Amino acid sequence: MPVANARMYSATPAGKAAWHRILRWALDEAGLPWEVIDHDAPAPLSALWARDDLGLALMCGLPFARRQPPAQLVAAPIPSPGRYGGRPVYCTDIVVRAGAPYRVLQDTFGGVAGYTLADSLSGGVAFNLHLQPFRSARRPRLYARTVGGLVNARGVIDALAAGTIDVGPLDSWYHDQLRRQDPAFAARVRTVATTAWRPLPPFVATAPLAAGELDAVRAALHAATQAPELAADCALLLLAGFAAPPARDYAALADPGPLTAFEDL
Incomplete structure (x- = not known):
């Protein structure tokens, strides 16, 4: 059974609770009995991203671009503050x-x-x-x-x-x-x-999704940001909506360019 998690953008306990409610609502809306799991610090995010049972989990764009076997992009959040221009990007x-x-x-x-x-x-x-x-x-x-x-x-x-x-x-x-x-x-x-600016970390799936599950969860995520009962949670998370950008938008992140060893910066 796939699982869901939003640890990457759970900035506070209140934020974590808001994500839990949004994910639970979306999964119920999509008719998917997946569990929303915890993976709190200091547990490394890399351990979460290595799992093969993720159905809806936020993943940094760099490991997403490099992951083998590839994960499936489900949706990318759209932040609400004006500097993001209504796009699923961040800096x-x-x-x-x-x-x-x-x-x-x-x-x-x-x-x-x-x-x-x-x-x-x-x-x-x-x-x-x-x-x-x-x-x-x-x-x-x-x-x-x-x-x-x-x-x-x-x-x-x-x-x-x-x-x-x-x-x-x-x-x-x-x-x-x-x-x-x-x-x-x-x-x-x-x-x-x-x-x-770079593509915002997306929600991904590493578990194989059955026919119709991907469309159902995408539609449910969009509906969640329109649901009156989740308005306060979306406002707390500065979440305006979700997009479904193509995975190729993240491909360039796999080789970001020439880097200096951090100890030599």
């Missing part, structure tokens, strides 16, 4: 501690940079790529040191607030959800730069 917000003196990203050079995981698109790779144009023969290293293994956006914010790092990356939609759901925590940091 990485590069942030510093709220009280830090840095005005622009270049002011952080020479300090300590942090990242979540080396194989995270929003929490590592996008930040790495954004830094490449600033490197040169005269300045091959931008930072005195880098700190990895911060796991998620909360880990980046905690490290910034503690002074362990000077700058780090946040998934923009996760960041926006934090500002909505836990504004005091989000106020610990401020943004000094943003990366290029």
Whole structure:
């Protein structure tokens, strides 16, 4: 029996509960008796994404693009804030501690940079790529040191607030959800730069879906964002709707471009 999960964008306990209600409603609407499962931190998301029984689970675009056997794209969320333009896209917000003196990203050079995981698109790779144009023969290293293994956006914010790092990356939609759901925590940091826009992590299936199940769950997800009883949950998650972009939109993420080893940034 396939399972469902939205851990990747469960920024707070309230957000997790909202996703649970939306997924449960959509599965009931589609007539699918799948279980909505927990996979909370510190359990690695990579372990979730390696499962072959996912019917409706959020997956980072990088492992989705590289996964073998391929996962099936079910739907991509459309964030509601204006900066997303009604599209299923996101970027990485590069942030510093709220009280830090840095005005622009270049002011952080020479300090300590942090990242979540080396194989995270929003929490590592996008930040790495954004830094490449600033490197040169005269300045091959931008930072005195880098700190990895911060796991998620909360880990980046905690490290910034503690002074362990000077700058780090946040998934923009996760960041926006934090500002909505836990504004005091989000106020610990401020943004000094943003990366290029990329396709938003989609809901995928790794389990084989029976005929009609894919169409049913897509229609149910769309209906969920229109259901009055879920309006508060969608508002809390900054969720405007769902799209079904072609998997080829994510293909370029499999080879994002030249990267520097994080310890050499």
